[in-house]
Amino acid sequence: MSTEFIFPSLQHPEAISSFVEACRDLLGDRVSTSPEDRLKAGKDWWPRAWLWDARGKVLSFPDVVVWPESTEEVVALVRLASQHRIPITPRGGGSGVLGGAVPVRGGVVMDLTRMRRIRELHEEDLLVTVEAGILGITLEEELNRQGFTCGHIPQSLALSTVGGWIAARSIGEFSTKYGPIEGMVAGLEVVLPWGEIWRTRVAPRTATGPGLMDLFVGAEGTLGIITAATLRIRRLPEMRRMRSFTFPDLAKGITAVREMIQRGVLPAVCRLYDEMEAAYRFSSVVRKGGPLLLLLFEGESRLVLAEDSVGTEICLDHGAQETGEEPMQHWLKTRFDVSEVEALLKQGAVLDTIEVAATYSRILPLYDAVVGAIQAVPGTVVAFGHFSHFYPDGACLYVSLAGFPGEDREGYHQRCWEAAMHACLARGGTISHHHGIGLQKAPWLGQELGEGLEILRRIKRAIDPHELFNPGKFGV
Amino acid sequence: MSTEFIFPSLQHPEAISSFVEACRDLLGDRVSTSPEDRLKAGKDWWPRAWLWDARGKVLSFPDVVVWPESTEEVVALVRLASQHRIPITPRGGGSGVLGGAVPVRGGVVMDLTRMRRIRELHEEDLLVTVEAGILGITLEEELNRQGFTCGHIPQSLALSTVGGWIAARSIGEFSTKYGPIEGMVAGLEVVLPWGEIWRTRVAPRTATGPGLMDLFVGAEGTLGIITAATLRIRRLPEMRRMRSFTFPDLAKGITAVREMIQRGVLPAVCRLYDEMEAAYRFSSVVRKGGPLLLLLFEGESRLVLAEDSVGTEICLDHGAQETGEEPMQHWLKTRFDVSEVEALLKQGAVLDTIEVAATYSRILPLYDAVVGAIQAVPGTVVAFGHFSHFYPDGACLYVSLAGFPGEDREGYHQRCWEAAMHACLARGGTISHHHGIGLQKAPWLGQELGEGLEILRRIKRAIDPHELFNPGKFGV
Numbered sequence: 001m002s003t004e005f006i007f008p009s010l011q012h013p014e015a016i017s018s019f020v021e022a023c024r025d026l027l028g029d030r031v032s033t034s035p036e037d038r039l040k041a042g043k044d045w046w047p048r049a050w051l052w053d054a055r056g057k058v059l060s061f062p063d064v065v066v067w068p069e070s071t072e073e074v075v076a077l078v079r080l081a082s083q084h085r086i087p088i089t090p091r092g093g094g095s096g097v098l099g100g101a102v103p104v105r106g107g108v109v110m111d112l113t114r115m116r117r118i119r120e121l122h123e124e125d126l127l128v129t130v131e132a133g134i135l136g137i138t139l140e141e142e143l144n145r146q147g148f149t150c151g152h153i154p155q156s157l158a159l160s161t162v163g164g165w166i167a168a169r170s171i172g173e174f175s176t177k178y179g180p181i182e183g184m185v186a187g188l189e190v191v192l193p194w195g196e197i198w199r200t201r202v203a204p205r206t207a208t209g210p211g212l213m214d215l216f217v218g219a220e221g222t223l224g225i226i227t228a229a230t231l232r233i234r235r236l237p238e239m240r241r242m243r244s245f246t247f248p249d250l251a252k253g254i255t256a257v258r259e260m261i262q263r264g265v266l267p268a269v270c271r272l273y274d275e276m277e278a279a280y281r282f283s284s285v286v287r288k289g290g291p292l293l294l295l296l297f298e299g300e301s302r303l304v305l306a307e308d309s310v311g312t313e314i315c316l317d318h319g320a321q322e323t324g325e326e327p328m329q330h331w332l333k334t335r336f337d338v339s340e341v342e343a344l345l346k347q348g349a350v351l352d353t354i355e356v357a358a359t360y361s362r363i364l365p366l367y368d369a370v371v372g373a374i375q376a377v378p379g380t381v382v383a384f385g386h387f388s389h390f391y392p393d394g395a396c397l398y399v400s401l402a403g404f405p406g407e408d409r410e411g412y413h414q415r416c417w418e419a420a421m422h423a424c425l426a427r428g429g430t431i432s433h434h435h436g437i438g439l440q441k442a443p444w445l446g447q448e449l450g451e452g453l454e455i456l457r458r459i460k461r462a463i464d465p466h467e468l469f470n471p472g473k474f475g476v
Numbered sequence: 477m478s479t480e481f482i483f484p485s486l487q488h489p490e491a492i493s494s495f496v497e498a499c500r501d502l503l504g505d506r507v508s509t510s511p512e513d514r515l516k517a518g519k520d521w522w523p524r525a526w527l528w529d530a531r532g533k534v535l536s537f538p539d540v541v542v543w544p545e546s547t548e549e550v551v552a553l554v555r556l557a558s559q560h561r562i563p564i565t566p567r568g569g570g571s572g573v574l575g576g577a578v579p580v581r582g583g584v585v586m587d588l589t590r591m592r593r594i595r596e597l598h599e600e601d602l603l604v605t606v607e608a609g610i611l612g613i614t615l616e617e618e619l620n621r622q623g624f625t626c627g628h629i630p631q632s633l634a635l636s637t638v639g640g641w642i643a644a645r646s647i648g649e650f651s652t653k654y655g656p657i658e659g660m661v662a663g664l665e666v667v668l669p670w671g672e673i674w675r676t677r678v679a680p681r682t683a684t685g686p687g688l689m690d691l692f693v694g695a696e697g698t699l700g701i702i703t704a705a706t707l708r709i710r711r712l713p714e715m716r717r718m719r720s721f722t723f724p725d726l727a728k729g730i731t732a733v734r735e736m737i738q739r740g741v742l743p744a745v746c747r748l749y750d751e752m753e754a755a756y757r758f759s760s761v762v763r764k765g766g767p768l769l770l771l772l773f774e775g776e777s778r779l780v781l782a783e784d785s786v787g788t789e790i791c792l793d794h795g796a797q798e799t800g801e802e803p804m805q806h807w808l809k810t811r812f813d814v815s816e817v818e819a820l821l822k823q824g825a826v827l828d829t830i831e832v833a834a835t836y837s838r839i840l841p842l843y844d845a846v847v848g849a850i851q852a853v854p855g856t857v858v859a860f861g862h863f864s865h866f867y868p869d870g871a872c873l874y875v876s877l878a879g880f881p882g883e884d885r886e887g888y889h890q891r892c893w894e895a896a897m898h899a900c901l902a903r904g905g906t907i908s909h910h911h912g913i914g915l916q917k918a919p920w921l922g923q924e925l926g927e928g929l930e931i932l933r934r935i936k937r938a939i940d941p942h943e944l945f946n947p948g949k950f951g952v
Contacts, residue, residue, distance in 0.1 A: 125835040125869045126738055169683035180681055186869060198927035203833050203906035204870030205656055207645035208924050209913055209950055210699065211690030212931055219686040232869055235738065262602055262711065263776045300739045306782035357679050359601040393601045393662060393708055394680030430679035437685055448684050451674035455688055455939065462938035463931065474685055 006052055007042075007060040009106020011086060016063045019084040019108070023066055026076050030067040030114070041065045041091060041109035046099040046440060047352045050345065051410045062089065062103040067114045071189060071197060071227040074110070078225065079195040081108060081468060089470045090221040092133060092164030095156040097353070098438025100168060100220045104472040112163055115227060118142060127186055127202065129230045132163025148233045151178030151268075155335060163226045169218030171434035173335070176261070176390045177268035177298070178234070180434070182217045187230035190216055193223075193464040202230050215459070220436055221470040223463045237268075237298035241308045242328035245320035246290040250274055251364055253291045254387070254395070256318040258360050261390050263314070265307045269296035271331070274367075276384040277400070281334075285326045293320070294328045350379070350403045350413050356424045357433035359394040363387070366427040367397055373419035379405025379412045389433065396433040442475050482528055483518075483536040485582020487562060492539045495560040495584070499542055502552050506543040506590070517541045517567060517585035522575040522916060523828045526821065527886045538565065538579040543590045547665060547673060547703040550586070554701065555671040557584060557944060565946045566697040568609060568640030571632040573829070574914025576644060576696045580948040588639055591703060594618060603662055603678065605706045608639025624709045627654030627744075630910075631811060639702045645694030647910035649811070652737070652866045653744035653774070654710070656910070658693045663706035666692055669699075669940040678706050691935070696912055697946040699939045713744075713774035717784045718804035721796035722766040726750055727840055729767045730863070730871070732794040734836050737866050739790070741783045745772035747807070750843075752860040753876070757810075761802045769796070770804045826855070826879045826889050832900045833909035835870040839863070842903040843873055849895035855881025855888045865909065872909040918951050 009016075023031045032038070042060035043049050049059045063086075068074045081088045087107030094101055103109055112133035119129040126148070130139055136157040140150055152172035154160060160170070166188070171180045178184075187202035200213055216224055247253035253272045260267075271294045273281065278292035286292060295311060297304045316322070344351055354374075358366045367385060374383035385399040399420065405412030421444045424431055431441055431448050446453045457476040460467070485492075499507040508514070518536035519525050525535045539562075544550045557564045563583030570577055579585055588609035595605040602624070606615055612633040616626055628648035630636060636646070642664070647656045654660075663678035676689055692700055723729035729748045736743075747770045749757065754768035762768060771787060773780045792798070820827055830850075834842045843861060850859035861875040875896065881888030897920045900907055907917055907924050922929045933952040936943070 122835075122837065124734070124837045127835065127869055169687075171681070171683075182687065192927065192931070194930075196927045196930070198931065200928065201904070201906050201924060201926075202835060203909075204835060204867035205647070205833055205865070205872070205909060206906040207647075207694055207908045207910045207912050208906060208917075208921060209932060210695040210935070211645075211658065211687060211693055212925070212928050212935075214687030214690040215931075217687055218683055223686065234868075258600075264779050265776070300741070300786055302782040302786050303740050303779070306778040310776055310778050357681055359598075359603065359678060359680060361598065361600045389681070391680035392710075393603055396681070428677070430677050430682040430684060432683045433679075433681055434683045436683050441684075445684060448677060449688070450677075451668065451672045452676065452688050454670075454672070455668070455674065455691075456685060458938040459686070459688075459935055462934040 004057045005061050006057055007102060007104040009061055009063050011063055011106045015084055015086065019080065019086045020064050022080050023064065023077065026080070027066055027068065027073065032065045033063070037065045038062050041111060042103060044094045044096040044099060044101045046097055046102065046438065048099065048410070048413055048440060051350065051413055060102050060104060061106065062109045063106050065109045065111055067111050069114045071191065074191045074225055074227050075195055075197060077110060078191050078193065082193065082195060082466065085466060085468065087468050087471045090225045092161030092167070093135060093156070093159045095159040095164065096168055096436065096438055098435055098440040100436050100438030100473065102439060110225065113161060119228065121146065126233050127230050128233050129228060130162050131228050132226045133161050136160050136162065136165065143233060144236065147236055149236055150231060151234050152181060152184060158336065162229055162231065166217050166226055166229055167220050168436040169434065171389060173388070174268040176270040177266045182214055184232045185213065185217060185229055186232050188213055188216060188226060189228035190224040190226050193469055218436065220438070220473055222460060222473050223469060239301040239304045240296065240298040241304050242325040243295045243308070243312060244323045244327040245293045245315045246286065246288045246323055247293065248290060248319045250291045252318045253293055254360065254364060256315045256320060257293065257390050260311050260314050262392050263310060265311045267295045267307070267311065268298050269294060270390050271386055271388055273386040274384050276382070277386050280384065282327050282330060285330045286323050288321060288323060292323070292327060294331055296328055344402060348404060350405060350409050351401070352413065352416065353398060353400050354417070354420045355396055355398045355433045355435055356429045356431055357394060357396045358427065358429035362428045363395050363397060366424065366429045369423035369427050370397065370399055370420050373423040374399065374401050374416050377412065377415045377419050379403040380416070437474060442473065445475055480533045481537050482533055483578060483580040485537055485539050487539055487582045491560055491562065495556065495562045496540050498556050499540065499553065502556070503542055503544065503549065508541045509539065513541045514538050517587060518579060520570045520572040520575060520577045522573055522578065522914065524575065524886070524889055524916060527826065527889055536578050536580060537582065538585045539582050541585045541587055543587050545590045547667065550667045550701055550703050551671055551673060553586060554667050554669065558669065558671060558942065561942060561944065563944050563947045566701045568637030568643070569611060569632070569635045571635040571640065572644055572912065572914060574911055574916040576912050576914030576949065578915060586701065589637060595704065597622065602709050603706050604709050605704060606638050607704050608702045609637050612636050612638065612641065619709060620712065623712055625712055626707060627710050628657060628660060634812065638705055638707070642693050642702055642705055643696050644912040645910065647865060649864070650744040652746040653742045658690055660708045661689065661693060661705055662708050664689055664692060664702060665704035666700040666702050669945055694912065696914070696949055698936060698949050699945060715777040715780045716772065716774040717780050718801040719771040719784070719788060720799045720803040721769045721791045722762065722764045722799055723769065724766065724795045726767045728794045729769055730836065730840060732791045732796060733769065733866050736787050736790050738868050739786060741787045743771045743783070743787065744774050745770060746866050747862055747864055749862040750860050752858070753862050756860065758803050758806060761806045762799050764797060764799060768803060770807055772804055820878060824880060826881060826885050827877070828889065828892065829874060829876050830893070830896045831872055831874045831909045831911055832905045832907055833870060833872045834903065834905035838904045839871050839873060842900065842905045845899035845903050846873065846875055846896050849899040850875065850877050850892050853888065853891045853895050855879040856892070913950060918949065921951055
């Protein structure tokens with residue numbers, strides 16, 4: 001076979017075949033070595049892989065795929081893999097966009113999507129315990145049916161799993177009110193590299209030593225395999241209010257949102273689009289040009305009315321013009337739609353999104369620098385952005401890029417990333433707000449973390465001394 | 477000298493004297509080997525130590541105390557101590573109540589209270605960067621003067637430092653609105669055991685791998701020395717509303733607060749006292765008996781009014797009777813007053829406080845079990861409690877105990893702790909909500925963390941292989 005693999009398996013065929021045999025004893029037909037399954041398990045939604053794919057290159061080719069159905073099976077598999085020194089890459093929905101779930105040394109991919117039970121829904125405590133492989137949408141629909149919501153609604157809801165959310169330190173699009181995934185995790189069940197299970201005590205808050213649980217949030221499977229989680233949920237909101245505003249310029253929009261959040265007004269959805277992205281996405285529903293702010297308030301009615309009143313006043317004070325409910329409705333209707341992406345890809349475009357974050361005093365220079373840097377890469381047709389998540393101290397900047405660079409599409413893609421990451425770090429931003437690190441952002445992790453990278457290296461060696469858990473990631 | 481030390485120094489005198497000499501070269505007269513300084517640096521506010529003290533036993537006797545004034549001096553001291561293999565116990569205000577700052581093997585106590593500068597106050601980002609040794613009250617007063625508040629107001633405000641807050645995973649009494657310390661820390665500067673400085677990137681949120689920063693929050697100095705921190709602050713509130721209610725029983729009070737918080741009403745102060753503690757502390761201002769709830773709402777006026785309206789309605793719906801502003805005013809006036817404690821101690825009482833936490837479905841059985849277990853220890857005169865911090869999923873239970881057990885006061889004290897910790901763990905609570913672990917709670921940490929203790933052990937060995945940073949803690 002003449003296929004070129006970007007990350008070929010580095011495992012010895014004999015070690016693999018004896019491992020596979022042991023897996024079959026354990027799981028029967030929930031073990032596959034078929035090329036189709038292995039190819040599927042070897043990739044996620046990393047745009048770089050599409051470029052390789054178009055040139056007949058295959059991202060990775062793990063040796064075997066397994067589908068455990070219980071924590072005990074995960075434990076047995078971890079022990080087996082440890083005995084045979086086979087790398088394990090845990091996998092949820094495979095919707096990551098940076099290559100985090102790509103097995104770079106072959107070995108076994110552990111697909112957790114058959115661990116998808118809701119173990120317990122606790123109405124009084126507003127807690128739900130689920131297995132890690134449950135799809136976001138399955139959980140959210142079941143919660144909705146019973147009058148609750150997780151409040152964690154990423155664009156990937158239909159594709160991503162709860163375990164994936166936690167492993168990649170995900171965030172939902174309603175986070176300005178409901179917060180990021182690390183605030184929702186009240187408890188974890190993790191299978192550790194030495195084959196034991198850590199079940200954390202579930203408590204509203206604890207001061208029992210270092211924050212160990214947060215170490216597994218964002219670890220992307222490098223320190224343990226998350227098999228279950230207890231998440232904080234909410235009752236469905238009593239009232240919802242939607243607004244939109246156009247601003248004279250982006251600075252005034254940022255200032256208005258900052259003031260709003262800092263005064264305690266927390267819209268669930270709060271998105272500020274630059275003029276170009278606003279025109280691209282909302283010209284059908286907003287006549288007026290300029291940066292566009294979408295707001296969605298929800299919750300207890302009296303609180304929603306108060307937040308809406310304060311929020312609207314602040315926007316108007318900063319020169320905004322109200323543009324009604326429709327843009328927000330439009331966003332709600334279209335936000336899971338990726339058909340436009342598929343159409344552009346067919347035309348040969350290079351597409352990607354790059355999300356970073358910074359404090360308010362840095363966010364506009366960061367926006368100018370990152371968007372400007374990408375626009376300056378030859379081949380770029382458009383680069384625009386919006387601010388998608390807000391905090392009292394700063395915001396997330398989400399940039400979309402499209403280019404038609406001719407032949408050297410991989411080179412162009414890489415140059416965009418280099419330009420964006422360099423601009424971000426130089427302006428004091430963090431290189432990832434919620435997509436994680438994966439393979440795409442790993443080259444810049446050392447600059448991001450500084451001496452923290454040495455801490456991470458030491459922890460990785462201490463927890464996974466044989467480097468079997470999603471190896472080759474984080475540059476450690 | 478016939479003094480009995482509970483934790484005598486285990487260091488070799490020659491190693492110490494050559495280390496002390498090197499310290500003097502570095503810090504001049506900011507190095508002390510005087511018995512007074514060493515005795516003072518060898519204790520915190522751990523009540524067990526008072527009992528030993530009364531019998532002429534001394535808790536610990538570190539070999540030397542140093543007062544660095546800059547991060548660079550901390551680095552130099554860490555490198556020196558590492559070369560000489562001398563244990564280092566960092567120290568803030570020494571207000572911990574569990575023995576966390578007690579140097580159990582002698583060595584050097586690094587007193588950080590001369591590192592007390594405010595490095596930067598960033599109004600736009602609502603961030604302040606301070607050195608770790610600044611006293612809470614110094615910071616809060618300076619912030620107030622400029623129109624801001626930290627929102628972190630522990631009872632120890634006048635004694636404790638920002639570094640101590642972070643190291644012990646502290647919480648303030650306004651946390652139901654403003655959250656715990658880990659949510660306020662936007663950035664850290666930490667000197668690591670290998671003598672390098674980790675300065676984290678300050679960002680509103682980041683998804684750049686595992687949550688490394690949270691590992692130093694609650695580590696009680698065992699993994700590194702916090703030399704500076706960037707904290708999220710707020711503007712001073714526009715409006716404040718105070719209320720109090722008595723409830724027919726504790727269950728109705730808990731249910732009302734739970735409903736309030738779960739519907740998004742977040743009073744800054746929210747404290748529910750059982751009947752006995754309510755009578756003890758508030759009989760001068762509340763005629764009616766029964767469990768007492770204190771509420772203080774603050775912030776943007778329209779939001780405060782909405783929260784107050786919803787909160788009051790919920791309380792009344794659950795059978796509460798309103799008892800005015802005065803109990804809350806009384807609490808605000810008296811909360812830093814510990815004269816009552818001193819008077820009781822003089823009479824020979826054994827006193828302590830034990831704080832734990834649990835989810836709502838467990839909190840009342842936990843209350844009954846913990847308070848009942850302490851009351852059942854022979855010698856107990858009173859044990860009562862209040863719920864001091866609330867979350868959407870649970871609450872903190874804060875129990876006070878007083879006993880006159882006769883001669884065996886240390887034995888009585890230990891029996892109370894054993895009874896309380898056993899009851900807490902058996903009812904699914906966490907053994908520490910905000911006091912940390914120290915020496916007093918360490919025997920139960922293994923039961924609390926389960927396999928997490930092995931994770932902690934591995935991390936400790938990886939980060940501090942010579943076990944020099946606050947050694948002998950956490951049972952690792």
